Amino acid sequence: MWLSDAQKIGVALTSFGGLFMLLGVMLFFDGALLALGNILFVSGLTLIIGPQKTFYFFARKQKLRGTVCFLGGILLVFLKWPFVGMCVETFGFLNLFGDFFPVILSFLRQLPFIGTLLSMPYIGPALDRIAGSRQSIV
Secondary structure, rough: OOHHHHHHHHHHHHHHHHHHHHHHHHOOOOHHHHHHHHHHHHHHHHHOHHHHHHHHHHOOHHHHHHHHHHHHHHHHOOOOOHHHHHHHHHHHHHHHHHHHHHHHHHHHHHHHHHHHHHOOOOOOHHHHHHHHHOOOOO
C-alpha cells in the first residue's frame, strides 16, 4: 500500500485527532482537547481521501443523518457543551462509519494475539452481532 506524502500526513493527523479525543474524554470531557481532536481528525480524513471525496462522503443522502449529528456534535464541542457534543458526535460517527466495522473486525481477527482473543467462543459471536458481520455459506 503506497501512500503519498499528503496521505501520510493525513494518517498522522487522524491518529493524533483520535488520541486527543481519547485524552479529552479521559480527562472528564476537556473541551480544548476534544476540539483539537475534532479539528485534527477531520483535517486528517480530508488529507487521506482528498477534499472532493470527503465532501461526497459526507454529502451522500444515505449518510445525511450521520453527517448532521457528527458536525452538530463538533459544533456543540466548540460551543462549550463537550459531554452532549461527544454523545451526538459518537452517534453520528457510528452512523457514518458503521459500514466499515465488519472490515475492521475481519482485519483484527488476522492479527496474532488479538485474532485469537476476538475468536473466542462468547466474544466472537457477540462482536459479529454488534458489527453486523455475516457468516459465509461456503
